[in-house]
Amino acid sequence: MTTSAAPPQAPVALIAEITHRCPLSCAYCSNPLELERSSNELSTAEWLSVIEQAAAMGVLHLHFTGGEPLARRDLTTMVRRAADLNLYTNLITSGVQLDDRAMGGLVAAGIDHIQLSFQDADPARADVAGGLTGGHARKLAAAHRIVAADVPLTLNFVVHRQNVDRLEAMLALAEQLGAARVEIAHVQYYGWALLNRAALLPSRAQLEAATFSVRAARARWAGRIVVDYVSPDYYATRPKACMGGWGRRAINISPSGAVLPCHAAQTLPGFTFESIKDQSLAKIWTDSESFSRFRGVAWAPEPCRSCEHLEADLGGCRCQAFALTGDSSRTDPTCALSPDHHLISEALVEAETGGQLRPRRIGARRSPAA
Amino acid sequence: MTDEAAIPRFRRGVRFRFDDSRSAWIVLAPEKLFNPEGTAIEILKRVDGVRTIGVIVDDLASVFQAPRDLIAGDVVAMLDDLNAKGVVSL
Numbered sequence: 455m456t457t458s459a460a461p462p463q464a465p466v467a468l469i470a471e472i473t474h475r476c477p478l479s480c481a482y483c484s485n486p487l488e489l490e491r492s493s494n495e496l497s498t499a500e501w502l503s504v505i506e507q508a509a510a511m512g513v514l515h516l517h518f519t520g521g522e523p524l525a526r527r528d529l530t531t532m533v534r535r536a537a538d539l540n541l542y543t544n545l546i547t548s549g550v551q552l553d554d555r556a557m558g559g560l561v562a563a564g565i566d567h568i569q570l571s572f573q574d575a576d577p578a579r580a581d582v583a584g585g586l587t588g589g590h591a592r593k594l595a596a597a598h599r600i601v602a603a604d605v606p607l608t609l610n611f612v613v614h615r616q617n618v619d620r621l622e623a624m625l626a627l628a629e630q631l632g633a634a635r636v637e638i639a640h641v642q643y644y645g646w647a648l649l650n651r652a653a654l655l656p657s658r659a660q661l662e663a664a665t666f667s668v669r670a671a672r673a674r675w676a677g678r679i680v681v682d683y684v685s686p687d688y689y690a691t692r693p694k695a696c697m698g699g700w701g702r703r704a705i706n707i708s709p710s711g712a713v714l715p716c717h718a719a720q721t722l723p724g725f726t727f728e729s730i731k732d733q734s735l736a737k738i739w740t741d742s743e744s745f746s747r748f749r750g751v752a753w754a755p756e757p758c759r760s761c762e763h764l765e766a767d768l769g770g771c772r773c774q775a776f777a778l779t780g781d782s783s784r785t786d787p788t789c790a791l792s793p794d795h796h797l798i799s800e801a802l803v804e805a806e807t808g809g810q811l812r813p814r815r816i817g818a819r820r821s822p823a824a
Numbered sequence: 825m826t827d828e829a830a831i832p833r834f835r836r837g838v839r840f841r842f843d844d845s846r847s848a849w850i851v852l853a854p855e856k857l858f859n860p861e862g863t864a865i866e867i868l869k870r871v872d873g874v875r876t877i878g879v880i881v882d883d884l885a886s887v888f889q890a891p892r893d894l895i896a897g898d899v900v901a902m903l904d905d906l907n908a909k910g911v912v913s914l
Contacts, residue, residue: 466857512845514852542852567837567854606837608854635854680910
């Protein structure tokens with residue numbers, strides 16, 4: 455950790471978690487276990503100020519996410535301000551509230567792209583996974599609205615042991631709905647997903663089948679539909695360079711205004727994350743101890759410090775290191791070189807016997823150490 | 825193999841623009857950012873949904889006084905790559 459380093463380059467992305475409210479209750483939700491209540495959410499004026507500050511800092515992509523961003527009635531006001539400032543606006547939505555009125559408002563406001571999530575290709579199973587009867591049908595209607603409005607559509611499927619065997623049907627659905635891009639994302643184990651890990655981790659055979667399907671779709675759709683794939687790092691030998699580096703590319707703002715290097719960082723003890731209510735975004739990005747602590751590689755412990763892969767993976771994910779070892783400054787245990795790597799092997803063994811899914815809900819205040 | 829008669833176009837949701845804060849050309853796409861350099865910038869500046877690859881190659885060969893075959897190979901390879909990445913359509 456140094457405070458005399460050169461000032462960091464400007465962030466390219468702002469991830470605005472404008473609410474934790476959501477009509478769905480997916481058991482793999484990446485939101486924290488302690489969900490923010492609506493009474494704590496930033497006001498419209500506060501979000502508009504965040505958007506203006508982000509544009510002035512050089513942010514390029516603005517991702518509206520949550521929770522479900524459409525749960526806020528002022529979403530179009532925010533999109534419009536962002537579009538006026540030449541930010542690239544992306545809406546990450548479950549789509550169940552995306553009716554004609556909402557779609558018309560987003561188009562008029564200048565939305566650039568919509569990422570629509572699906573829980574499964576099978577309607578009944580999708581509704582069980584999302585916890586909302588009729589949810590899948592509403593998502594299909596939303597996809598049709600997005601395509602009819604000529605807004606580029608990404609279909610997002612979070613895959614795990616209980617749905618990944620239907621990946622081919624998911625890919626077919628994306629093609630049929632007219633998606634320009636498909637994102638197949640294996641669950642990453644934070645928040646609710648970590649709590650439900652034993653029920654969600656795929657088997658190695660499932661992972662290999664999924665990877666094969668994705669490669670085949672890429673070849674089949676070359677030049678037509680882009681397929682992005684987020685692999686499950688529990689099966690990797692090197693960790694992911696999480697967020698492209700701590701405090702390097704992105705800023706995440708929680709519903710109540712906490713400024714974070716990533717959505718999971720609020721779970722880390724020993725940090726004071728500044729609020730947008732108290733300080734400017736630029737000052738927090740440049741000067742705060744929380745953003746400086748793991749920026750770059752100077753903080754890295756062994757075996758990372760002397761490792762040839764350090765510049766590539768930056769020691770992996772700090773939140774995963776904390777969630778699994780209790781120490782956010784250790785090497786990410788998903789790395790095969792980590793002294794804690796046995797925790798990953800043990801989780802994979804534990805998952806072979808399965809586990810029960812606990813859907814997310816506000817006010818649960820559970821501990822992931824169950 | 826991509827034909828020189830093909831007309832490259834930016835796809836919906838893709839923006840190619842100069843970023844004043846970084847003093848650099850950028851390509852913004854759905855959840856992706858590309859940082860074109862050198863020749864790529866000169867090619868992308870000529871992608872307007874009207875000009876064919878052949879016309880773009882002629883123009884670049886003339887402006888940079890380089891052998892046409894060499895330029896054609898670079899332009900086709902780069903546009904094929906950007907097509908696969910969902911930035912342009914051909």
